[in-house]
Amino acid sequence: MESANANPSIKDEDTYQSLREDGASKEKAARIANALANDRQNPGKKGGKQPPHEYWSKDELYERAQELGIDGRSDMDKSELIKALRNH
Incomplete structure (x- = not known):
């Protein structure tokens, strides 16, 4: 596991690492982790509206x-x- 200082562009390292372990790409994990760490974004309230x-x-x-x-x-x-x- 990388240290929190290994990539300063990741705002929520624990979420990022969890997503990576679940198979998310680096880009996707970073987007989600950073969105969750941003008070102005609510990624959990978006999405899920498109069919599979x-x-x-x-x-x-x-x-x-x-x-x-x-x-x-x-x-x-x-x-x-x-x-x-x-x-x-």
Whole structure:
């Protein structure tokens, strides 16, 4: 486990480490940990309103991958797009 000073951009090291242990990417874990540490954000009150990716069309998945800048999205099939989005 890294010390709290190892990455000063992480505002809540315990949450970050817990998310990483649960399989979240470094970027995703950092975003969530920092949002939870920010009094002006309420990440737990957002989200959860979209249906699971399996219900999205391939075009919808592609558009979301494009918004997030996922490389290689044009060569991905629907299941690969879902995996890329979940791992982002």
